[in-house]
Amino acid sequence: MKLLALDTASDACSVALALDQDVRYQHVVEPRAHGRLLLPMIRDLLEDAGIALQQLDALVLGRGPGSFTGVRIATGVVQGLALGAGLPVIPVSSLAAMAQGARRRDGASRVAVAVDARMQEVYWGVFAADQQGVMREAAPERVCTPGEVSLPPGPWPGLGTGFATYGEALREACGSSLQGVLDDSRLVDARDLLPLAETAWNENGAVAPDDALPVYLRDEVAWHKS
Secondary structure (H helix, E strand, O other): OEEEEEEOOOOEEEEEEEEOOEEEEEEEEOOOOHHHHHHHHHHHHHHHHOOOHHHOOEEEEEOOOOOHHHHHHHHHHHHHHHHHHOOOEEEEOHHHHHHHHHHHHHOOOEEEEEEEOOOOOEEEEEEEEOOOOOEEEEEEEEEEOHHHOOOOOOOEEEEOOHHHHHHHHHHHHHHHHEEEEEEOOOOOOHHHHHHHHHHHHHOOOOEOHHHOOOOOOOOOOOOOOO
C-alpha cells in the first residue's frame, strides 16, 4: 500500500510515508511547533520519494488521545489534504501506535500504555499482539486518575510518559500485573501507525475525510467539522 501517516498527539511531530515496503519518515521532537513543522515535513517526504499526494491509497491520522492542540492540528491537516486529493482517511489510535512501537523496538507482545494527560490524569490503553504481530486493544482506552487504572492478569510491561509523572501511583494500582517499564519518555512514532492502518484498511476501517475525527476521551472537549 501507499500510505502517508502523521501524528502530532505528543511533543513529537512525526510523519511516515510507506510505498509498499519502502518506508521513509521524519520525526522531530519540538513541543508547540507542530503547526510550523507538519506541512513542510509532508512536502519533503513526498518530493524526495517523487510521488504526488493523489497517487497514495489513503492518509493515516493519529487520532489521539493526546495533546488537544496537537490532535486538532493533525486532524485539520489530514482532512484538508484528503479532501483536496480525493483520498480516504484511516484513523488510528495514538496509544495503539505506541504499543505497536513497543512491538517493533522491544519485541513486546503486550504492553500497558500510560500517557500523561495533565489534570492529574493519564490516557490509558492495554494492548496485546495478534498472530500477525498487530497490537490490538485488550481493554478499552480511557482517561482516568493513575489510581483508577487496571490490568488483566499479567505480566504487562509499561510504556509512556505517564510512568515518568505518576509511576508510583500506577505501580500501586497495577500491582503484580505490571512487569517493569520499557520507556517512560517514548513518544508516538508515525511509522508505527502504518501496520495498524493496513490492518484497519483490510477491515474496512477507512472513512471519508469529514468522518476522520479526533478522539480526546474527555467528554467535555468537542470537535466541530470544518
